[in-house]
Amino acid sequence: KAGVTQTPRYLIKTRGQQVTLSCSPISGHRSVSWYQQTPGQGLQFLFEYFSETQRNKGNFPGRFSGRQFSNSRSEMNVSTLELGDSALYLCASSLAGRGGLGTQYFGPGTRLLVL
Amino acid sequence: ELKVEQNPLFLSMQEGKNYTIYCNYSTTSDRLYWYRQDPGKSLESLFVLLSNGAVKQEGRLMASLDTKARLSTLHITAAVHDLSATYFCAGGFYNQGGKLIFGQGTELSVKP
Numbered sequence: 001k002a003g004v005t006q007t008p009r010y011l012i013k014t015r016g017q018q019v020t021l022s023c024s025p026i027s028g029h030r031s032v033s034w035y036q037q038t039p040g041q042g043l044q045f046l047f048e049y050f051s052e053t054q055r056n057k058g059n060f061p062g063r064f065s066g067r068q069f070s071n072s073r074s075e076m077n078v079s080t081l082e083l084g085d086s087a088l089y090l091c092a093s094s095l096a097g098r099g100g101l102g103t104q105y106f107g108p109g110t111r112l113l114v115l
Numbered sequence: 116e117l118k119v120e121q122n123p124l125f126l127s128m129q130e131g132k133n134y135t136i137y138c139n140y141s142t143t144s145d146r147l148y149w150y151r152q153d154p155g156k157s158l159e160s161l162f163v164l165l166s167n168g169a170v171k172q173e174g175r176l177m178a179s180l181d182t183k184a185r186l187s188t189l190h191i192t193a194a195v196h197d198l199s200a201t202y203f204c205a206g207g208f209y210n211q212g213g214k215l216i217f218g219q220g221t222e223l224s225v226k227p
Contacts, residue, residue, distance in 0.1 A: 033213035048213035056214040106158040
């Protein structure tokens with residue numbers, strides 16, 4: 001079974017630009033979560049989508065948004081990029097149902113550098 | 116909100132030695148996870164611990180959970196160089212679906 005895939009793997013942007021990252025979950029997984037990983041703040045939860053609906057949201061500004069499509073693929077968007085947005089963005093998928101909490105399987109990540 | 120703290124944050128070990136990584140959490144979570152991350156790579160799921168007293172083992176790694184003490188441990192037996200990585204624990208709640216709260220990570224270096 002193919003794992004979680006993320007594209008692109010690397011991105012370089014400049015301040016003020018916007019960026020869209022993509023995540024394809026493991027086949028059959030309907031829950032997709034996004035995390036930001038930085039050396040200073042560690043791994044922080046951004047949001048989770050289930051059946052095209054945002055189910056949970058972390059403490060990030062509104063510049064960070066996401067969506068999920070009917071095939072469970074998800075995208076996250078960051079607008080008006082800041083230097084502090086430079087990070088590894090990880091996507092994870094799980095089999096968890098409507099109320100469940102399943103093991104999350106992580107993709108390889110997208111490394112974003114903001115100059 | 117759940118807070119997860121790991122110690123130590125850095126651990127340099129000699130091959131063949133045993134050691135334990137500790138994961139303390141502020142409120143009882145429904146599940147406790149352990150992940151491994153190699154440099155520049157993604158996270159790999161190691162263990163899921165569901166209930167008090169749960170113990171799981173895989174190779175040289177053994178994880179346990181004490182919900183009363185709000186403590187999980189990851190014990191390394193007879194360390195080998197291949198175990199060098201960063202290890203994270205994370206907690207989650209059923210009513211918060213796919214939201215995991217991670218500890219800071221423990222960077223383990225196993226030297227010959």
